[in-house]
Amino acid sequence: MGQMNLSTRQLRAFLALAELRSFTRAANRCHLSQPAFSALVRSLEEALGARLFDRDTRNVELTAEGRLLEEPARRLVADFEGLVADMGDRVARRKGRVSVAALPSLAAGWLPGLFAEFRRTNPGVDLALHDTLSDQCLDLVRAGRADFALAATGPESPEWTTEVLCRDRFHLVCRRDHPLATKAALRVKDLAGYPFVHFSRASSVRQHLEAALHPQQMATVLEVEHLTTVMGMVEEGVGITVVPGLTLFEFERGSLVHRPFNLAGLTRTIYLVRRADRSLSIAARSLYELMIERKPVSRRN
Amino acid sequence: MGQMNLSTRQLRAFLALAELRSFTRAANRCHLSQPAFSALVRSLEEALGARLFDRDTRNVELTAEGRLLEEPARRLVADFEGLVADMGDRVARRKGRVSVAALPSLAAGWLPGLFAEFRRTNPGVDLALHDTLSDQCLDLVRAGRADFALAATGPESPEWTTEVLCRDRFHLVCRRDHPLATKAALRVKDLAGYPFVHFSRASSVRQHLEAALHPQQMATVLEVEHLTTVMGMVEEGVGITVVPGLTLFEFERGSLVHRPFNLAGLTRTIYLVRRADRSLSIAARSLYELMIERKPVSRRN
DNA sequence: CACACTTACGATATTCGTAAGGATT
DNA sequence: AATCCTTACGAATATCGTAAGTGTG
Secondary structure: OOOOOOEHHHHHHHHHHHHHOOHHHHHHHOOOOHHHHHHHHHHHHHHHOOOOEEEOOOOEEEOHHHHHHHHHHHHHHHHHHHHHHHHHHHHOOOOEEEEEEEOHHHHHHOHHHHHHHHHHHOOOEEEEEEEOOHHHHHHHHHOOOOOEEEEOOOOOOOOEEEEEEEEEEEEEEEEOOOHHHOOOOOOHHHHHHOEEEEEOOOOHHHHHHHHHHOOOOOEEEEEEOOHHHHHHHHHOOOOEEEEEHHHHHHHOOOOEEEEEOOOHHHEEEEEEEEEOOOOOOHHHHHHHHHHHHOOOOOOOO | OOOOOOEHHHHHHHHHHHHHOOHHHHHHHOOOOHHHHHHHHHHHHHHHOOOOEEEOOOOEEEOHHHHHHHHHHHHHHHHHHHHHHHHHHHHOOOOEEEEEEEOHHHHHHOHHHHHHHHHHHOOOEEEEEEEOOHHHHHHHHHOOOOOEEEEOOOOOOOOEEEEEEEEEEEEEEEEOOOHHHOOOOOOHHHHHHOEEEEEOOOOHHHHHHHHHHOOOOOEEEEEEOOHHHHHHHHHOOOOEEEEEHHHHHHHOOOOEEEEEOOOHHHEEEEEEEEEOOOOOOHHHHHHHHHHHHOOOOOOOO
């Protein structure tokens, strides 16, 4: 008794008949032969245990119970259709939400153009971006607050599914009048002698750099958070710095020079990281795939 | 595309799987074999065009789209079940409403006991009673404000379906000390000489009486609306009166006498009248049938 | 290898459309 | 006679359960 099966077709048939008051016309609207339609209405009446229409050969009218059913049925069908339409919108990416957690270096340079392209293609999909360091990016994904992350660490764990997005070479940035700006063969150990403007200790750039320079140490004069701050400091000659290729857009000014390192250790890998136990939402997968398609290219010069 | 068919079984399967996170257990809950259940879930995913569960051999989890569907689906199924349950209540007469339009003479004497019996059997069904004269009874039914009427006229029209409920003989009512109280053969024309307390001109009693007496006229001293008033007047000796047998309960007191007329013309017929173009609601039919079963019996003495 | 979901497949039920039936105007 | 709903019935479709397949711990 409790396991009643009702279909939207039955309710739609009911509503069509209630409106048109004719089996023949209602059957047409439902794209059914008239006898099949008749059977469908009968099946609904039997399922509910109540006659819903008074019909003879000339007239079709709702019974008292039918009239009672009309409004709830209409609402129910509308809800159903709304639900299906909503899902259809998501599948068609006319609707949805993607939340990405990404390193600030990507967030500032590469992501804006990519987000813009995504928005042009999928104007109905909301985008959210958390620009924070790798570990916090992963925390956000783990907590379900971000769909996936762009991070500099590719955690090897059954918890995660990772994919390499690109590799990003480190570049020296200094004033045009700095000795290193013109030095023939640029090597890591050359950095040791000059005042250096660092990113925070947690940043991937700094960790790679210290590892490559070990056991030498750099002459750190400043430790800042923001890319723009670094740029200002270097431009004023406070020190030199090293940044990933993907952030070079910030340093394209006449007074500054940037030069790549060729050492393999001075390369970071950017990973796309997502939870292994969850698939991406349709919208998220769409953005994810666009990222792979539009991989950032680390500058060679 | 717009003609999507979804069934409650699909939604129930979805909800069971979302809750139990196991095809096997959810299939059990739905009383299906596990492969049949699997196919049911797949059919829903195909209908919506979106994968709703991430499943491998070990784990079953909702996808982002599945999580979005969960709450609306739960609500929708609950609404469905509410609707079916409500209809079931009406079919079982645990719920509903009947509105009857009846002549005051029936409303006061016969209906109370009948309504009481109906309420005992169907405590959930609301009852409404309009006690008014025949023509207004029919108006109420025509307007849909009453399900059927108990009237003294059986209109012959395709608009109405009528059924005889009972016949009701008229009785003379007078004081025990009145000459007519003991007169051997009681005839209609005997009424002409005595002061008479009448019902309103629209009442069925009066119409029958005047027709039977024609061309003689009665010595009307008063014209009142309510049965109780008539009783008081007659008891005080203001006049005599004639009432239908079904109202005699009001005149059962030591000081009064009532005597039936044997003339066929001094009989009224009580009809059950309902709209021909509408069936009765389940609750209304139930009361209607109870009325036929418990037909009032017009007193013979 | 045990467990859990999927695929394969034959049997059963349901649903369909065409055609005939019945009632009403 | 025309119209409209119902019934009848064979055909197409869907759904079921059993059994075999597949992947994972």
